[in-house]
Structures are given as structure tokens and as C-alpha cells.
Amino acid sequence: MYSLELSPEQIEIRDTIRDLVAREIKPFTLQSARLEAGDRRLPMHLLDQASQMGLRALALSEAGGGAGVDNLTCCIVTEELATGDPDIAAVLSHTATLAHVLFDRLMSAEQRSRFLPAFLADDRCHLALADLEPDSDQALGVNYHRPETSHPALRTTAARDGDSWIINGVKTCAPNAPIGGLFAVQVQTPGTRGPSTLLVPAKSKGLTVKEPDQARRWYHGACGDVSFDNVRVPAANLLGPEGESTLSSTVASHATPQLAALNLGIGRAACEAALDYAQLRVQGGRRIVEHQAIGTKLAEVAIKLEVTRAMIWQAAWASDHPEAQASRSLSDLPLATMAQAFAAETIYAATKQAVECFGAMSVMRDMPLQKHVHDALICLHAGTGTSDAKLRIAEALASYRRPSTMLAAE
């Protein structure tokens, strides 16, 4: 039975994170000097602190040494973190998701014994997924409701050399790459159709990471271009069967509701700032919250946040309970993709409404409002954008069966 009542543990986690955001994160990330300089270097001391609280291993099973929480709880945590800093939220969400998918689900016992202790021991060990390649066409676009004529193979290759794989190629915009301790790399091996995954330690010879221009960043968290120049890893680092990697889609099905939750946190930060200010600022002889025009705007923002959260929680709960879709309790539509697309458009609109309360201060770089708008805009254009997400949803609505799963919605 679907219940909206959180467990005492979930409420405790939420309150703990809310407290961390208020006491530690916001006072650092929203300093005027940092905002004014557009300084988005990762606050490593805060990430360390979050790791010590167990957030890096939030989704990792208890047996593996993590907190083993479900995706709904991950969404709650991500939303709270993002109200203070979407970059911290993005890094932790990505590492925690990969920790669960890699260690709990895809690694062999032998691989786990080699990689898990190092991950648990080092607060600075983040996990990175290197999948996307430069100039690759990820959009559904013209292929909507049409079988793709050809899906190009990955240009990053791995060739077998005795007991090793030799990797060559370039990945782009790999989340967590600049701080990654362990990379999961999507490669093409000779003679196979689909991609394979190789586990590559960051310190492998020939692996280099280049961070993009940090001015006016258009992504959240950490991100980098990763080059592989004859990088050699043991044959035993192949994750699962060759040519049949399910890593990207497994990660996406977990991560998508959390990306929407991160977006929601941005909207909440804007809304909370606007509500505080509206209760302080006096114009027209009274606090501006007492004017119909401002009150209604804030109400509309609050409605948008609540509806968005309902969609995200439903999608997260569905990913935790696949049986609910199987039993037809929940729609079998791609709820996570729908939540993410809805959140992207709704939160951008809500953030703009919230900042209207601030007049000229809404565009000043030393104030947080312009950052909230920019953060919401990043979410609106994440991946291939909401228009493309809607095409994927439309294919699902019409039960279009795509020969390749690469372009399907979650």
C-alpha cells in the first residue's frame, strides 16, 4: 500500500541533513565573495564531512558497509543537500548511486574484495562513470518513432593483451571525473556489438582528466574530460559479461529521480529565500508578503514545489518497488523521466517567480538569487533537454518498441 508517511529513520536523516545545510553548507557556499566571483570549486572540506556522516555510501548496502537506504531516501537527502549547494548534492548522489550499482549489483565477489575496502577507507574516494563521448549524438530527435538506422559504436576501445585490457579513447563530461578514485569506463571491445564496462583506478598510467572552464559552469558537481592513452588494466577488471554492459541504464534508473530531487532543492532554496525576504521587506506601507501580488506569487511557487515533490517521490518509490508497476498499482509509464522533465520546467518557472520578489537584487552576482536561476537553468538543459525527454515519454505512451534500448525513457 502506498503511504506518504516517512519512517522515523527517514525523518531523522532529513533533519540531520537540513541541519548540516543550515549550519555548515549555506554559510560557506552562499558567501557574497564566493557568489560574486562565481567560485564553484568543490568545497572538499564539506564533502569530507558529508562522507564522514556516511553520505558517500548512503545507497550502498549495509552488508557492504553503507547505509543501505532506498532511492526515496536518497531523493530526500539529495533535495536537502541541493537547497544548500547543488554541486555537493550532485557529487554525493553520483558516488552513492554508483557505489550501490557497482558494489551491490554488478561486481563479482572477487572484484568487490579488491575495490570495496579502498572505497570505504578513503573519504576522498569518489566514483566516476565515463560513458559520454565528444560530439556523440545522444538525442532521440529525428529518430522519434523510427528505428535508428545505425547506432554508432563507442570510439573508446579496449583490446585484449594477455591478461590485460589496453584502453584508448576520450570521454567527455564524465561526472565526478576530477575527484574520481575509481572509474567505470564504457568501452567497445573487438568482435562484440554492445558496450563493455571496465573498472579503472584513477591512478592508472595513461589516464588523464581535464576539467572544463570553471567560469559560469553549465553542470552540477564535478565533471571532466577523460583521456585514455594505452591505459592497461587487469583482464579481471571487466564488469559483467563482455559486450553486454547494463551499467548506464541501471545507473540512470536510480539516478534520474535523484536528479529531479536536486532540481527541486534548487527551487526550494529560491522559495525559502523569497519567503524570508517577503516577510522582512516593507514597501507600500506593509511587508511585501501582505500584498496580494507577492502572496499569490509565493503560493504559486509553493504549489509547484509540492506537485514536483509528489512526482519525484512516486518515481523514486516506483524504482524501489518494481512490483508496484508489475501489479498495475502504478502506471507503467517512465515515471522517472516524467518527473525529471516536469521538475526541470516547473522549477525553472518557480525560481523565476521567487526571485521576482527581490527587485534589482535578483540580478546581482553577490546575492544568491541569480545563482538559483542559473542552477535551475542548468537542470532545464541537462542531458538532451526536456523536449527530447517528452519524445521518449511519447514513445512509451504509444508503446513504441525500440530495437535498441539506448534511447528509451526510464
Added chain:
Amino acid sequence: MDFSLSNEQRHWQMTARKFADEEIRPISLERDAIAEPRETFDWDIIKKGSKLGFRTMAVPKEWGGQGTDFVTQALVMTELARGDSAISKTFSQNWKWSHLISATCTEEQKERFLRPFVEDDTFLLGKGISEPSAGSDNRLPPADDPKAGLKLRAERQGDEWILNGEKCFIANAPVGKLFFIDARTNPNVSLREGTTMFLVPSDTPGFRIGKVFNKNGWRFYQNGEMIFENARVPHANVVGQVNASDVKSKLAGDRSGGDLFGDLELAANALGVCLEACDQAMRHARTAKQGGKILFEQQLVQLKLNKMHMLTEALRSFVMRVAWEHDQKLNSNCAGLAMNFSSDVIHEVTELNLEIHGAFGGVVNKAVEKLVRDALIWTHLAGDNVQRMKAARRLGR
């Protein structure tokens, strides 16, 4: 009905378009990218534009200006804004206040202020109204509340007025040579009855510029704090009458019931940004490919291009109609509505342009992204609740 432009209007439009293409657009992105807000300004472009007449468009010909009509002014603001919205605004900000000098100042004041303004390519004007606790209250003062609105105090001492207080968010403050300053000369009555406008040169003793604001859009356009510490202004610098600062609309022949030029200015500038966004989007749609085909072939892209052009052309019609109505000296409430509309349109059009371009892999087209940041300036200048209610109240009078 006749939508054609005169030869002179067409000439100004073409001159402005050429200047925007050859001089403004090439420096737009590099100026925008400068982190320090004081450093974004470029006197070179101001001098070049001034020599072509873009600084003095609204000064009557008998005083050495261009004496252009509102239609020409709208055309030029639009064309300049296609190159860079903030640079266009830096020029047109002078028109607003040079218009005020020629319409409301005495001959003696014109000799002292208008003549040097016309002669000096680096002479810029500004006006100080907003204060830290008085933004909306200046735009829409609550009836009979003497506490609401600006607080900058001016007290008479012989032939001088002593000004004390501060202004914030003042356009051209860090670069201007002369400012129109609204100050309270009677703090016990409402804003309308107790405010006087003064001409304050930048070298006035006791007057200085404080912080320069670091805006996220319109980065070229300078905006600063003004600090008055016993600033001494001669009585001869009072504009119009003491306790009657709201002189501009009536004396300047404004038949919009509000701030005609200011409203038209934002709408016309927005039109330029929208035209630039349409150009960028169309160019991208016809060259960038997805799935082996140009984007233009996709229905979704066509629908977005349609909406961008539909809104932009509607805004163009509205802007030109408002300009024309006022050249014909018709009474019309439309200027405020056109400005409000321009805020909605510039947001939607610049956002659709970004959608067509996308930001895949964290890579964004900087020229496209800049238009979205510039557009967000309209939220508080042109499209906030107060500006919309003001337009409605004029209709309801």
C-alpha cells in the same frame, strides 16, 4: 495606415545596424566576460557611437543634437541592441535625460549643461531615484504616506541646497558627468508633494560614487551607489519648481500618462535582443545536425522558431505603434503595456533560443546564454508587479 519609414528614418536604422554589426557585436562577448564590473565599460565604443550621433539622438537640432522622432529613436535602440543590449542602453540612457534637459530646464541651465553635453563625446547622463529602502515605493507611492519612498534629504542654506543620504542601483553612476537627483525637500508630506529634482554634476563637493554593482546581465551597463555627505548644490540647479519633481511627463509633452520614453526604451531594446535571438536560432537550426539531418527539419524546432518569430514580430508592431502614436501627439496608455509585454517576450524568446541550441555535455553557446542573462534584467525593470499595476492604473483613471 502606413507602415513605411521615411528616408531619414531608414537612414538612421541602417547606420545603427552597420555600427552594431561592425563595432558593437565584435566586442559584446569579451566585455560581458570581464569579471570586475568597473572594467566592463569601454569608452572607445562610446566615442565612436557619439560621433555618429547615437549619444545625442534626442537633443533638438537647434541645440546641436539629432532631434529625431520617437520612431527613429525606437529603430536605433533596436538596432544597437541587436549588437549588445547593454551598450544600446548606455546610449539611450542619455536620450531620456537630454530630452528632460531640453524640455524642462531653463535657458540658463541649458547653456550650462546641455551645451557641454552635446560637445563632449564622453559626457554621459544619469538619474538617481532608487534608494536601499525605496524601490517600488518610488514607482508606486502609497497614498498619503510621507514615510514611504526616497529619503535623500535636501535642505536649503542661502543660495545652496545641502544633500545628505544615498542612492543605489543608479544607471551610468560610475561613468556619468551629470545626474538628475530626486531629493526630499519636505519630509512631512507625500513623495509627490515633497520631492525636488536637482542637477548634480559628478564633481559636486560632498558627492561620490560608492560600490559598482556586479550584475549578472547587462554587464557593460554601469550601475552604482551614490553617496551624498553634505553635498552642496546651487539653487540654480533646481529642475522646475521646488517640491515638484514629477515634472517630466507633463512638461516634456508626454501623453502616455506615465514615463513614455523609459517604457518605449525597454520595449525597443528588448525587440533588438529578440531579433538577435531569432537570427541565432535560425542560423543554428539551418546548420547544426542531429541524426544526420539539419535541426530545421524537425517539427519541434520549427514550432519553437515559429513562436520566437511570432512573439518578436508582435513586439515589433507594438513598439512601432507606441512610437508612432506619440510622434502623432496622440493620448495613449500603451507605452507601459508594451514595456510589460516586452518583458514576457524577451524571456520566452531568449529561452527558446537556448532550447534550440541546448547545453549538452555542459557546453553552452556563450552568445546565446548571454541573451538569457540580459533578458532577466527586464523582470524587475519592465515586468514586475508594480510596473504592471501602474499600467493598469493608467487605464483605470
